[in-house]
Amino acid sequence: MTQPSLFVEVHILQSLPPSNINRDDSGTPKQALYGGARRARVSSQAWKRATRVEFAKAEAVADRATRTKRIAALLAERLARPASDGGAGLDAAQADRLAAALLEPLGITKSSKKEEQSAYLLFFGKRQLDSLVALLDGRAGELLALPEKKLKEEVAKLPVVSALSTGHPAEVALFGRMVADLPALNVDAAVQVAHALSTHAVRTEFDYYTAVDDENTEDSGAGMIGTVEFNSSTLYRYAVLGVHQLRDNLTSPQATREAAVRFVDAFTRSMPTGHQNSFAHRTLPHLVLVTVRTDQPVNLVSAFEEPVAGHSGLAAESAVRLAGELASVGQTWGTVPTRTVATYALEADKLTDTFGSSLAFPALLDQVDALVGAWLADGGLGQAETAQAGAR
Incomplete structure (x- = not known):
């Protein structure tokens, strides 16, 4: 039987003060037209990276992932470590040669502009480099004694692709991860993240600033003059995690x-860091809503197709x-979440009617933990419902 x-x-609904957390090539805060109105926008890429950085804070450095063009240099550094530290004890030239041979089966070639870099970014776990070193099984010296052609033939026999295709962080x-030249290295993402959009129309504003030259005592002029663009917004943020895909990965x-x-x-x-020192825009959400579904994901951004007017906030x-849209989707399409839990600090009876009582955020995480754990244990939501009911 196929597991569902x-x-x-x-x-998430989150308000940002004057800020420019994600700008385009001209320095303007990113925007989008939606519902005929210009909205503040934060790209999914920007918020995914911010999330990944936040996620990694709880990981040991050795267990983290990295996305880089410098995999050859990192692998060579591993090979140069003493054997007692998980390396092969090679000198720099030997390590560079063996690293290049190990990476050749992956189709990783040098960049035409920078010899120390590969032609594309690769996302991998740092411990996966240790797996590549382990493939040598103490034969580094033996392999390096071979002529170049024979070295490549021997390394080609090692399961290099497998080492980077398993044990993902x-x-x-x-x-x-997507590697166009070697599909065997691809990893289907378990997470999708939408571009964050303001629930209302926005206008870009300009901050005119000056910087004073502290050592200039001759006149009162500014040492530097400039402008930075910004806006303020209440954003709707959405992401969906496929637990089944995460389990497979x-x-x-x-x-x-x-x-x-x-x-x-x-x-x-998480929070993107664009112009962070200038605006100190770190805020926490007004509302975090977690919906759990077994049929299909539903982005509720249509709640804001007509811009919020905001006469009093x-x-x-x-x-x-948002509460109205969640209820409407369920009534119209029959797409009703299996579970709904929320954390919010807003006064509105409709929120309680639709989302349930507000939970402290740690309690919301406990609810997610109980549900996912029960689903993984029995492959269904029956026990998960019982687990969550007991947690209340």
Whole structure:
């Protein structure tokens, strides 16, 4: 029997003060037209990276993933370590030669512009480099004694592709990997992240600033003059985690459970860092809504197709709109979440009617943990419902 899918969706309403967290090539805060109105936008790539950085904070450095063109240099550094430290004890030239031979089966070629870099970014776990070193099984010296052609032939016999296709860290399992030249290295992402959009129309504003030359005592003129663009917004953020895909990527139920909960936590707390020193825009959400589905994900951004007017603030009206959209989708399409839990600090009866009572955020994470754990244990939601009911 095929195990059903489990989607954990995270819907967030979050207000940002004057800020420019994600700008285009001209320095303007990114925008989009939606519902005929210009909205503030934060790209999915920007918020995925912020989430990945937040997620990695709880990982030991050796267990983290990295996305880089410098895999050859990192592998050579591993090979140069003493054998007692997991390396092969090679000198720099030997390490570079053997690293190049090990990576050749992956189709990783040098960049035409920078010899020390590969032609494309590769996302991998740092421990997977240790797996590549382990393939040598103490034969580094023997292999290096071979002529170049024979060295390549011997290395080609090693399961290099397999070493980078298994043992993925949680970050790779969550966000996936695509290598066009070698599909065997591809990892289907367990997470999808939407572009964040403001629930209302926005206008770009300009901050005119000056910098004073502290050592200039001759006149009162500025040492530098400039402008930076910014806007303020209440954003709707959405991400969905396919727990079934995450389980397939990680293979360990316990690792899957931990990664799922930590993803919800990291996505909620993360913040892109564009112009962070200038605006100090770190805020926490007004509302975090987690919906759990077994049929298909549903982005509720249609709640804001008609822009929120915001005559007396934007957050409360945006939250009521979101509650209305969730109820409307269920009534119209029959697509009703299996579970709905929320954390919010907004006063509105409709929120309680639709989302249930507000939970402290740690309690919301406990609910997600219980649900995902029960689903992984029995492949269905019956026991998960019981587990969550007992947790209340």
